[in-house]
Amino acid sequence: MAKKEQPSCPRVDIGGQAVLDGVMMKAPDAIAVAVRRPDGDIVVKREKYVSPAKKHKWMGLPFIRGTVNMVDMLKVGMNTLESSATMVGEEQAEEPSKFEKWLAAKLGKSVDKVVMAVAAVLAVVMSLGLFVLLPNLAVLAFPKDASGWMLVLKNLVSGIVRILILIGYIALCGRIPEMRKTFQYHGSEHKTVYCNEHGLPLTPQNAQQFSTLHPRCGTSFLVLTFVMSILFFSVIDVLVKAVTGFDLGSNYFLRIASRIVLLPCIMGIGYEMLKLLAHKEGKWVDILRWPGMQMQRLTTKQPSDDQCEVAIISMNAALHGLPDGEVTVEGWVVLHQADIDRLIYGKETEEKTKQEEELA
Secondary structure (H helix, E strand, O other): OOOEOOOOOOOOOOEEEEEOOEEEEEOOOEEEEEEEOOOOOEEEEEEEOOOHHHHOHHHHOOOOHHHHHHHHHHHHHHHHHHHHHHHHOOOOOOOOOHHHHHHHHHHOOOHHHHHHHHHHHHHHHHHHHHHHHOHHHHHHHOOOOOOOHHHHHHHHHHHHHHHHHHHHHHHHHOOOHHHHHHHHHHHHHHHHHHHHHOOOOOOHHHHOOEOOOOOOOHHHHHHHHHHHHHHHHHHHHHHHHHHHOOOHHHOHHHHHHHHHHOHHHHHHHHHHHHHHHHOOOOHHHHHHHHHHHHHHHHHOOOOOHHHHHHHHHHHHHHHHOOOOOEEOOOOOEEEOHHHHHHHHHOHHHHHHHHHHHHHO
C-alpha cells in the first residue's frame, strides 16, 4: 500500500498523545501508557477510564462536549506525562522551590503533584499571554470608532498574528532534540491509529505504510479553534456594535475578557467541526481539513520501527488489557525484547511451530 493520508475512520475512535519516550492511547474504557526505557525494555501501564459524558449526560451534548473533552484531556495529559517520567526512570530535574514544598504541605499532596500543578498553571498563563493578550495588541492600531468590515479586519489581523505565533512556537520546539523525539512518537501514534482503523495486524511494517497526519489530531483541533475564533468574534463584535453601539475592540481589557469568557463556545464549535471533518469525504472537506493537516507537519515526525512498537504495545493494552510479562510493585508490566517480539511479531509461536514440525 502506498503511503498516503487516510481520512476515513470506520472503527471506534481511538486517540492518544505522545509522552516522554512513549505513547498514551485512550480507548473508550481505558487509558494505557507505554514508554521505552534506555535499556530497550518497554514499560506499560493501564487504568480504567470513564468519560465525563458517562458520568453526566449533559457533558456529552453537542457544543458542550468540546470544552468538557478539552479540560478532561488536559487533566489526563498532565497525569500521563507525570506517569511517563516515572516509568522511564527520570528523576526530578531540579529541587522543588520553598513555595512548592509549602504548598504541598498545606494541600496534603505530594511534592511531585504540586510541581506538575504549578507547571500546568504556568503553562495556561503563558498560553493566555502568547495567544490572547499579545495578538490582541494588534487591534490597538485601528481607529476606536471602527465599524462594519473594519471590525472584521481587526479580528482577521489578531487571528493571523495568533496563528503566526503558534507556527513559530511549534517550529522552535521542533528544534529541541527531546521535542523532536516526542514529535516522532506523535507520528507513531497516528500511524498506529490508522493501522487499527484499517483492520490490519498491528506491526511496525503495517503502521509505517500510513501518514503521520491524522484528521482527528489535537493539532487540527487547535487550528480549527483559531480559525473559527476569527469568524465567531467578527460576528459577535458586529452584533454588539449594531445592537448596543459599543465596540468591544475599543477597550483592550474588555476585549480580552470577552475572548476568555466566550472561549468555551469557540472550543465547542471547533470540536464539532473536527468530528464532522474527520468522518466525512469530499472536496470541501479536504479544503477545510487542509490547514490542520499541514500544521501537523510541524508536530509529527517520521518515527522509527522501535517507536512504532511502543505505540502498538500501548494501543493493544488500551484495547485488550495489560500483556503478560514481568510485573512491578506499581502494577506496571515490563516487556523485554523477547516479550516484544512475541507480542508484536509472534516469533515465539513461529519457533514453537518449527520445533513441532521438526519433531513430527
